[in-house]
Amino acid sequence: MASRDLTGGDFHRHTESVLQLSFSRKHCPPDRKHATLAELRNGEQAVLETLDLPEDNARRLMELGFLPGHVVSAAHSAPSGDPRVFRVDGSEVALRRETARHLKIRVAD
Amino acid sequence: MSDCHDCHVNSAIAPPPPVRSLARKTVALVGPPNSGKSTLFNVLTGLRQKVANFPGVTVEHRTGFLRLENGREVDLVDLPGVYSLDPRSEDERITRDALSGGIEGIRKPDAILLILDSTNLGRHLMLAAPVLGLGIPTMVILNMADDLHKRGGSVDTQQLASQLDAPVVLISAAKRQGIETIRNYLEGQFAVPRPVELPIFQDVPRCRQWSAKLGLRAKYRAPAPPVWTRRLDRVFLHPVAGPFVFLAVVILVFQTIFSGARPLMDGVESLVSHSGAWVANQLPDVWWRDLLTEGVWGGVGSVLVFLPQILLLFLFIGLLEDSGYLARAALIADRTMARVGLQGKSFIPLLSAYACAVPAIMATRTIENKRDRIATILIAPFMTCSARLPVYTLIIAAFLPDHPILGRFLGTQAAAMLGLYVLGFAAAVLTARLLKSSILKSDRTPFVLEMPPYRWPTWRFLGLRLLDRAYVFLRRAGTVILGVAIALWIMAHLPLKEGKAPPIEESVAGTLGRVVEPAIRPLGFNWKIGIGLLTSLAAREVIVGTLGTIYGIEGDAGNGEASKGLQRALQHDLTPAGGLALLVFFAFAMQCMSTIAVVRRETGGWKWPAVQFTYMTVMAYVSAFAAFHLF
Ligand SMILES: Nc1nc2c(ncn2[C@@H]2O[C@H](COP(=O)(O)OP(=O)(O)OP(=O)(O)O)[C@@H](O)[C@H]2O)c(=O)[nH]1
Ligand SMILES: [Mg+2]
Numbered sequence: 001m002a003s004r005d006l007t008g009g010d011f012h013r014h015t016e017s018v019l020q021l022s023f024s025r026k027h028c029p030p031d032r033k034h035a036t037l038a039e040l041r042n043g044e045q046a047v048l049e050t051l052d053l054p055e056d057n058a059r060r061l062m063e064l065g066f067l068p069g070h071v072v073s074a075a076h077s078a079p080s081g082d083p084r085v086f087r088v089d090g091s092e093v094a095l096r097r098e099t100a101r102h103l104k105i106r107v108a109d
Numbered sequence: 110m111s112d113c114h115d116c117h118v119n120s121a122i123a124p125p126p127p128v129r130s131l132a133r134k135t136v137a138l139v140g141p142p143n144s145g146k147s148t149l150f151n152v153l154t155g156l157r158q159k160v161a162n163f164p165g166v167t168v169e170h171r172t173g174f175l176r177l178e179n180g181r182e183v184d185l186v187d188l189p190g191v192y193s194l195d196p197r198s199e200d201e202r203i204t205r206d207a208l209s210g211g212i213e214g215i216r217k218p219d220a221i222l223l224i225l226d227s228t229n230l231g232r233h234l235m236l237a238a239p240v241l242g243l244g245i246p247t248m249v250i251l252n253m254a255d256d257l258h259k260r261g262g263s264v265d266t267q268q269l270a271s272q273l274d275a276p277v278v279l280i281s282a283a284k285r286q287g288i289e290t291i292r293n294y295l296e297g298q299f300a301v302p303r304p305v306e307l308p309i310f311q312d313v314p315r316c317r318q319w320s321a322k323l324g325l326r327a328k329y330r331a332p333a334p335p336v337w338t339r340r341l342d343r344v345f346l347h348p349v350a351g352p353f354v355f356l357a358v359v360i361l362v363f364q365t366i367f368s369g370a371r372p373l374m375d376g377v378e379s380l381v382s383h384s385g386a387w388v389a390n391q392l393p394d395v396w397w398r399d400l401l402t403e404g405v406w407g408g409v410g411s412v413l414v415f416l417p418q419i420l421l422l423f424l425f426i427g428l429l430e431d432s433g434y435l436a437r438a439a440l441i442a443d444r445t446m447a448r449v450g451l452q453g454k455s456f457i458p459l460l461s462a463y464a465c466a467v468p469a470i471m472a473t474r475t476i477e478n479k480r481d482r483i484a485t486i487l488i489a490p491f492m493t494c495s496a497r498l499p500v501y502t503l504i505i506a507a508f509l510p511d512h513p514i515l516g517r518f519l520g521t522q523a524a525a526m527l528g529l530y531v532l533g534f535a536a537a538v539l540t541a542r543l544l545k546s547s548i549l550k551s552d553r554t555p556f557v558l559e560m561p562p563y564r565w566p567t568w569r570f571l572g573l574r575l576l577d578r579a580y581v582f583l584r585r586a587g588t589v590i591l592g593v594a595i596a597l598w599i600m601a602h603l604p605l606k607e608g609k610a611p612p613i614e615e616s617v618a619g620t621l622g623r624v625v626e627p628a629i630r631p632l633g634f635n636w637k638i639g640i641g642l643l644t645s646l647a648a649r650e651v652i653v654g655t656l657g658t659i660y661g662i663e664g665d666a667g668n669g670e671a672s673k674g675l676q677r678a679l680q681h682d683l684t685p686a687g688g689l690a691l692l693v694f695f696a697f698a699m700q701c702m703s704t705i706a707v708v709r710r711e712t713g714g715w716k717w718p719a720v721q722f723t724y725m726t727v728m729a730y731v732s733a734f735a736a737f738h739l740f
Contacts, residue, residue: 053555056197057554057555059193059195059313060192060197060555060557061555061557062313062314062317063192063193063235063313064192064232064557064559065232067313067314067317068314069314075342076342076343076346076347077346077348078346078440078441078443078444079348079349079351079352079441079444080444081348082443082444083440083443083453083556083558085342085346085440085560087334089229089231089232089317090228090229090231090232090331091229091232091559091560092559092560093557093558093559093560094436094440094443094453094556094557094558094559094560095555095556095557096443096447096452096453096555096556098553098555099555099556099557
């Protein structure tokens with residue numbers, strides 16, 4: 001139950017701290033096991049791998065272009081850094097971090 | 110005034126459906142959100158369905174009629190945008206139901222016009238799979254050709270047509286290019302398409318592969334990214350400059366509405382008072398002359414003065430919606446919405462509530478989560494709708510002298526107005542917080558919002574929309590406000606005493622005012638304001654007309670400029686603290702029949718409107734009381 005919760009529990013907080021570490025050094029690809037869309041910053045790109053979301057929500061995101069194998073690049077965000085606009089499949093879609101962290105990525109070259 | 114349930118002003122223009130002949134066809138417009146369905150609908154039918162540059166504008170089905178050159182009659186149905194045919198929200202459900210003939214009053218379509226955005230064909234073509242799978246004759250329309258070509262994209266429509274076994278056209282609805290082909294299609298024989306292949310619709314990756322293959326065969330060259338959108342977003346979504354621009358826009362809007370509209374309002378005002386004086390001079394001294402001058406001119410005239418201001422407000426809202434900035438504003442505001450437990454999508458209906466709560470409440474249909482939707486419906490009437498504008502303007506102008514704060518950019522009066530807007534927003538947000546942490550708690554659905562490219566507003570439509578607004582406003586002034594003014598004038602002159610009207614305090618109207626007076630005395634209001642509060646139950650701005658009538662009868666406002674007289678009369682009747690209390694009362698109270706009606710319809714019962722009305726009234730009363738005593 002808790003891990004399905006979109007708002008994220010302890011599990012996510014943990015993930016986030018790991019990621020911050022891996023991102024403090026630029027150009028260093030994020031830790032493969034944990035990389036999610038939420039860690040991409042403005043201008044960075046990645047290939048989407050899986051959507052770790054309930055079926056229904058995943059479908060909606062896929063209809064908007066968030067399909068496994070597609071390149072996603074991060075663009076501007078709201079002033080607080082959340083939500084962020086992502087460019088995917090020819091359009092720009094804003095997602096909250098709480099959603100973005102469920103989209104697993106592999107960093108593109 | 111505003112749209113209110115008059116937002117269907119268009120239906121007044123639509124021809125009534127004549128007797129249904131066998132040859133008459135029903136054709137549905139289907140497509141992803143923001144692909145230009147309503148634009149095409151307007152072009153084909155000549156109606157004025159709302160068009161704006163963000164996804165989720167149309168939330169209702171809307172039928173328009175057109176007669177083609179060969180005499181065929183078509184009922185064209187504009188529908189809400191959908192990403193697929195399995196609905197997730199109320200508006201998407203409408204589209205699905207309309208396609209299966211499940212909506213009362215709409216026959217199952219004989220044909221479909223599938224509108225896709227040609228600048229984003231890869232993704233939009235996915236929708237072609239389930240739609241063609243319906244087995245209904247379909248024409249595939251690739252819209253935004255102008256944009257596609259400008260950005261260097263291209264597509265071979267014939268190839269695509271042969272793959273889909275359906276006619277395909279590349280058009281620009283906004284530029285009215287390629288419309289003839291669509292008319293020709295509508296005149297001809299409809300044939301069910303048999304595409305070369307179709308994927309399983311439920312499998313989104315498969316659908317996308319299918320559309321990619323089609324794109325390849327049709328030599329689709331995707332356009333270059335929109336350069337200007339990127340440039341503008343660099344400013345509007347800049348972490349520092351962005352919020353600053355946001356604030357600057359808001360301040361500009363308020364200052365313009367407040368002081369920019371002045372000359373125009375003064376113009377209307379002198380028109381009203383001169384015509385009133387002229388009428389009074391022309392007529393013999395009979396009782397109905399007074400009814401005309403005091404009741405009609407005093408009542409309706411004092412509301413008419415606000416027409417320029419309200420049109421200006423609508424112009425700004427229109428610019429924000431049509432340019433695409435609205436979606437960015439929703440993005441910036443999402444943080445606040447998240448704090449109170451709502452999602453950024455709720456922000457769009459709330460923004461349109463600045464015009465009128467009625468269309469805003471309908472716009473909540475795009476919110477997938479039922480409880481989020483109800484919460485948004487419940488807080489929408491707190492947003493400062495355009496009907497509050499005349500009330501605020503009048504009271505502020507009467508009690509607050511205007512001094513510059515930020516030089517010419519912001520004066521005290523505009524700042525006070527801004528403060529009232531903030532107050533309404535704060536009340537909305539706090540109420541949402543309360544609701545979302547108690548009775549309407551829910552799991553969150555993800556916030557997903559497509560950012561449309563920036564576009565030039567279509568000036569023609571913007572102009573027409575303002576005309577529609579003006580018409581709605583005038584119609585309301587000519588019906589509700591006029592009716593109340595006349596009824597009030599008569600009630601203020603009855604019962605006759607020895608053939609003469611009694612002093613207004615002793616008239617029927619005065620007695621009514623006196624009956625409610627004890628209840629509102631603690632708020633600093635006297636019986637005249639009481640009458641205004643009673644009549645404003647019909648609609649908020651009616652209080653302005655009512656006060657105009659009352660003071661007109663008393664003769665206070667008789668000399669020249671009505672609103673100056675009205676202001677002076679108000680200063681007589683209210684202390685500054687009472688003025689503040691009245692402002693606060695109007696900020697929170699739910700004095701709008703149309704809103705109550707639409708909440709009942711959208712929530713399917715009397716429960717929520719009753720809760721809402723009670724909550725808002727109690728809040729208005731308590732806050733006005735506090736304002737009066739603490740000030
Ligand atoms: N450049 C260009 N813009 C267009 C064209 N057609 C429509 N638009 C713009 O696209 C935006 C969306 O148009 P709408 O007609 O409201 O789209 P819709 O499909 O009805 O949208 P929803 O009701 O939200 O599903 C508006 O800003 C239109 O002005 C076109 O041919 N070219
Ligand atoms: Mg539409």
